[in-house]
Amino acid sequence: MARPAAGAPLLKAAPAKAAPAKGSLVIIGGNLRPANGAVWERIVKLAGGKGAGIAVFASASGNPERSGKSLVELLNSYGAKAFFVPVAVKLAGSDYQAAADDPQLAQAVRNAGGAFFSGGDQSRITRALRHEDGSNTRVLDAVWDMYRRGGVIAGSSAGAAIMSSTMFNRPRTVLATLKLGVADGQEITEGLGFVGNDVFVDQHLLVRGRFARMLPAMLAKGYKLGLGIDEDSAMVVSASREVEIIGYKGALVLDLAGASVHEGAFNIDNVRVSYLDNGDRFNIATHAFTPAADKADGKLDPSRPYYREPLFSADILGNATVVDLMSKLIDSDQPEAIGITLGSPNGVQPDLGFEFRFTRTADSVGYQSAYNDAYSIYNVRLDIRPILIRRPLYQYK
Structure with missing residues (x-):
């Protein structure tokens, strides 16, 4: 059996000429x-x-x-x-x-x-x-x-x-x-x-x-x-x-349709990231987003932001941190939010960390629920670049 071309998703799971699933x-x-x-x-x-x-x-x-x-x-x-x-x-x-x-x-x-x-x-x-x-x-x-x-x-x-x-x-x-x-x-x-x-x-x-x-x-x-x-x-x-x-x-x-990747350590620009909350919809074919009914009238006005201070997280891979940072960014006067991640000094490549830079663009839009502070966030730009972590980490004096 011929192998799939490099970079292509695997195709064994379903017969090539199978009828579309109705389920x-x-x-x-x-x-x-x-x-x-x-x-x-x-x-x-x-x-x-x-x-x-x-x-x-x-x-x-x-x-x-x-x-x-x-x-x-x-x-x-x-x-x-x-x-x-x-x-x-x-x-x-x-x-x-x-x-x-x-x-x-x-x-x-x-x-x-x-x-x-x-x-x-x-x-x-x-x-x-x-x-x-x-x-x-x-x-x-x-x-x-x-x-x-x-x-x-x-x-x-x-x-x-x-x-x-x-x-x-x-x-x-x-x-x-x-x-x-x-x-x-x-x-x-x-x-x-x-x-x-x-x-x-x-x-x-x-x-x-x-x-x-x-x-x-x-x-x-x-x-x-x-x-x-x-x-x-x-x-x-x-x-x-x-x-x-x-x-x-x-x-x-x-969404990686417009993303670009750079040589060396993991380094990618222009990933489109969206957060879908309970009740939200997304169409895989058209890429259209529809907010839940409780957010339909809650489109955020960029001229009336709630958050007004620089946005940063020292642990972007923490529990729900990425959504918390994106939620603040979409309702902020700040154009970007930054998160970083670094590992143990005893781990693999301890001097290598990563910066995650989230940016609001002309396509970015947010909705807030009428009943609580839950957000839906669509089309935020994400750039990830490698950063050097100087070891050991010294105490500030």
């Missing part, structure tokens, strides 16, 4: 709480409503039987008729390869209204559902058939990572990824590609500062668009490629 995706950033009814209820609704059959894949879990049982019970508590799919590398007393090609099991999945992929290790999902030569098992073909027919595929954490045709496999820390990059078959590998070959997906995004590691992966595989979703939140992707955010927090859109 939906619910891409969850991980740590989805049982009480987050907005997400669980949407999954059941998209699967067909009360009594809908949902195939539960705990393939990524270290304890698939326990995880699968819990997910089945939880989905059923929201009105589904879920069932466990015994295709998992770690499932005791089971031949996962035989199960993945079992015709009856495949038919049960095909007849379902949806599938749910649990968190854990995403490489266990692809190992369980693909043959060693990379071809689909019968059960994976059945998932695709269900999705193309109009069903829903939901996945949390590892189950979100498999949604794009490239996924992280054995990644380093975020900062080390910026310093050392990614390599095919090591830090990144093939996902299942349900969202299409033109969008890169990542999860646990804001809590763990992972937006920064998306950029080296996207550049390595030629992606122009990336979607990253935070914990206890979901991106619902319709057949028309409209993305809606639901849940606790939100998502970042990374």
Whole structure:
């Protein structure tokens, strides 16, 4: 089989001439709480409503039987008729390869209204559902058939990572990824590609500062668009490629269409970054943003800024720091905001750090909720450049 050209997203996940999927995706950033009814209820609704059959894949879990049982019970508590799919590398007393090609099991999945992929290790999902030569098992073909027919595929954490045709496999820390990059078959590998070959997906995004590691992966595989979703939140992707955010927090859109990369240490200009809050929408095809109903009348007036002091963060990769800084910038009299990141003096390349410079442009726009201080921020420019950290760090006198 011919290898894909360098820089191109991998294409194995779906047959080249397959019909467009009529179904939906619910891409969850991980740590989805049982009480987050907005997400669980949407999954059941998209699967067909009360009594809908949902195939539960705990393939990524270290304890698939326990995880699968819990997910089945939880989905059923929201009105589904879920069932466990015994295709998992770690499932005791089971031949996962035989199960993945079992015709009856495949038919049960095909007849379902949806599938749910649990968190854990995403490489266990692809190992369980693909043959060693990379071809689909019968059960994976059945998932695709269900999705193309109009069903829903939901996945949390590892189950979100498999949604794009490239996924992280054995990644380093975020900062080390910026310093050392990614390599095919090591830090990144093939996902299942349900969202299409033109969008890169990542999860646990804001809590763990992972937006920064998306950029080296996207550049390595030629992606122009990336979607990253935070914990206890979901991106619902319709057949028309409209993305809606639901849940606790939100998502970042990374647009590299106009970006330029420089030689040497990681150095990129003109990344377009947008933050989608709960209820916001984004169209993958048109790149149009639509704020949630509670923000529709809350477009910010640049002549009436709230923040009036220089904006800076010493830990841009901290929990939700990037959104906090962007929120202040879009409602500020400042033209830019700066964040930096540096690592341990005992870590890899300790003298190398990075500056993240966020700039408001003519295309930048923000909206604020009528009920709280939540913001939606669209089209902020991001430039990242390497900086020298002088060691040791001396005490100021």
